[in-house]
Amino acid sequence: MPALILASTSRYRQELLSRLRLPFETVAPEVDETALPGEAPAALAERLALAKARVVAAAHPGAIVIGSDQVADLGGAAIGKPGGHERAAEQLRQMSGREVVFQTAVAVVAPGLAAIERAEVRVRVRELSDAAIEAYLRADQPYDCAGSAKVESLGIALLEAVESDDPTALIGLPLIRTCALLRRAGLEPLA
Template sequence: MTLRTLILGSTSPYRRELLQRLAIPFEVASPNVDESPRPGEAPAQLAQRLALAKARAVATNFPEAVVIGSDQVADLNGEPLGKPGTHERAVAQLRQMRGKTVVFQTAVAVVCLQGGFEQTEIAAVKVKFRDLSDTEIENYLQTEQPYDCAGSAKSEGLGIALLDAIDSDDPTALVGLPLIRTCRMIRAAGIPLLSAPGGQP
């Protein structure tokens, strides 16, 4: 049996680092998907739609491969907060979130066109933010510059100091790729895990 190639449909260094924990070979491809939300689209729906769109976009070019797509949207009382992109937007996001509980919706999709396989799952992570001062927000942003992170919160870095509590059943989800769900889905798609020392098949 020939093993299928595993492709991460993301150029995010955070997702790449997370997937490397599984000690299996994979390739990386850019999905080139428009991430704009649709009018009235709920954060969880947006994350799932984009994760699947990213996986499908890459799978179109590699139909024999197993492709992972993922997306994360911060949900503040039903309002989606994506990647800020700029310092000013990051300041505005963190001011909105201080003292509040935000749900980070992290979706993952696995697609193999040749195998007729397509699954999506979402991991919701509840995050309680401290009542941050403007000085704390500014110092955090100058140090971490998390402008490519949903909600400006880079929890694997200094962003952990912004928080009071994290509630999740998939601890890697907040970083950007829920590995428990990802493992379950890629195994179902035919990618073996833990089949030999070092994770190699």
């Protein structure tokens, strides 16, 4: 069986991929994640997912490499990882009472294959008071998450609804699409 590599150092993606019970290693992709001028959030997620997989695959010939990227889209504008408390509070204030679309792309690059899929997750954020935002940020500290919320923990309390056909996409790796791409690469998760 060829090596399976996750082109990511994200602990969230590692945890998700481990659900498939396939042995894999992780390699940090060296990819500039800066958006191109005028690049839409969905296009940015797709470009970065494929670039991450290709960069790592080039250094590991014969491997099956998974790359993924997520971009939060608020009214057509990309919202990145906040990096700190003040930026996270500002993001949550902007998202309060609005819909945010999380564009999560996954790519698999393997011998004879370079394929990409994208999952879209629509999230309705409830109206948030400054006190609720502060309480949440102190509790979860989601400074490494696009959109400043961890739906897999207390961040779920910020939301009114989540709509997706691939639910793990919101956490950062759409596993339904990942399984389909792995099968195309000749790796059956249930074998």
